[in-house]
Amino acid sequence: MVKVFALSLNFNSLWYSLMKKIESIKEFGGWLNRYEHQSESCHCMMTFSVYLPPQAETENVPAVYWLSGLTCTDDNVRTKAGAQRYAAELGLALIMPDTSPRGDDVADDTERYDLGKGAGFYVNATQSPWSDHYHMYDYITQELPELVESEFPVVKGIRSITGHSMGGHGALICALKNSGMYRSVSAFAPICNPMHCGWGQGCFSNYLGSDTDSWKLYDATELVKAGAKPIPMLIDHGTGDEFLAEQLFPQHLQKACDEASFPISIRMQEDYDHSYHFIATFIGEHLQFHSAHLKE
């Protein structure tokens, strides 16, 4: 038993040593770093960014994971959201993964922005050709936290998660499917009931196949209906969001939560759209919400 444990440690050390820092930028007194590593879950090189606030030089800090939306990489949020200012003020690390596997070997649909690369939907695909690499759910909930908590000055086992649009939904399902893994969850303009909208149906039918029972395991509204345990949850939608009526369906999630006595705060922000200008406006409140729960 001791021997197996030692082997496992060696394996991990080897694995993590393959992680390579590819960029380092000073910001708000801390460091915005970017890494690439060979992902065990996705069987390809993956890129992610980490913002370490100034406090991380002298202590371990709690981490907030950010899941981005369709077409994004790890770069969008770190460039456009203005989150690092608040992370520096609050003493939070930001973990910003990519939205899908990448590389020449990875299946894609180059005709569509909402399927394939940039559109992993944070599920484990079961259908060919997607199942070779599209295991974003395992990547986000298992591999990445293990890597981050092994390699960076973050508090182990204490995490929160948030995201935007497809990534807002990703944050919701990661939290709803893993009671106790996150202290809090929030989302900006999340797809709330993907089984019910084009974006979700397009991805789920390709990644998971035609059996819609398998879709329910990755649908936030269905997970609440199925009895997911409550977790502090904050959601913002903009009333001027061009995707609100056809893709997002917050009213479905609200109804499921009401029927399950699941506490939830969905705020409808007047006139705001789906862009990073909307996110920038409210990211401070979201990070304060997470900080309060992370430091309880």
Place this chain on the structure above:
Amino acid sequence: MVKVFALSLNFNSLWYSLMKKIESIKEFGGWLNRYEHQSESCHCMMTFSVYLPPQAETENVPAVYWLSGLTCTDDNVRTKAGAQRYAAELGLALIMPDTSPRGDDVADDTERYDLGKGAGFYVNATQSPWSDHYHMYDYITQELPELVESEFPVVKGIRSITGHSMGGHGALICALKNSGMYRSVSAFAPICNPMHCGWGQGCFSNYLGSDTDSWKLYDATELVKAGAKPIPMLIDHGTGDEFLAEQLFPQHLQKACDEASFPISIRMQEDYDHSYHFIATFIGEHLQFHSAHLKE
């Protein structure tokens, strides 16, 4: 005399009526709007963005002009700098013009990122083919303020100006050449002595010709040497800026200011680079600096 005045008013009304709002995004309780208009100075359609803070709904607010750097449009700063949060807190309008004339008729050097479109350098070009459209100096110091103060709820005649790199230098020369036009000026990683570096020499020789006396009229260090009147001035450079040693030369401007007893604050920020992550870190301090002078 009265008749001429009336004609002029009518002309202006007609002119401004050609300005068209092409985008409107709610952010931090205010509105980020984008316009296009036929520019009298540049003889082409020009695009600019304006952020109006919430306070502008009930009162005229002072305006800060932002001049962007090489390769940028009006979009970079509004997306990446995080300035709108501070503008909303301080009650400032942000005026964000493009960096050069645009359009199929406009001369360009498609082989170079540092000449032609995206690289107007905020001068009035005198040499063919640039002189047909490249009149960014007149556009920034005359046409745009006149348009802005005629069309938006900003305080007339009260302005400050700032910018980045080429645009940081642009801000410096607009302020140094026009005593009394701006209350304060600041700059992020400005080119401080363009006659002395490749970026400046490449643009000046093309736009202004071989007579280097004409270059001195658009060089911040030379303008201080020539007796420009003091104005509150704040400059930040990053010690990790990859362009610092070869292109920016803050020590030249510092020396000229010291010899002219021209008060200046050049801060060397440890490890920061030339990117918008550097700008985002310090834009709040710059806008507070301008706000204090605008509200004196």
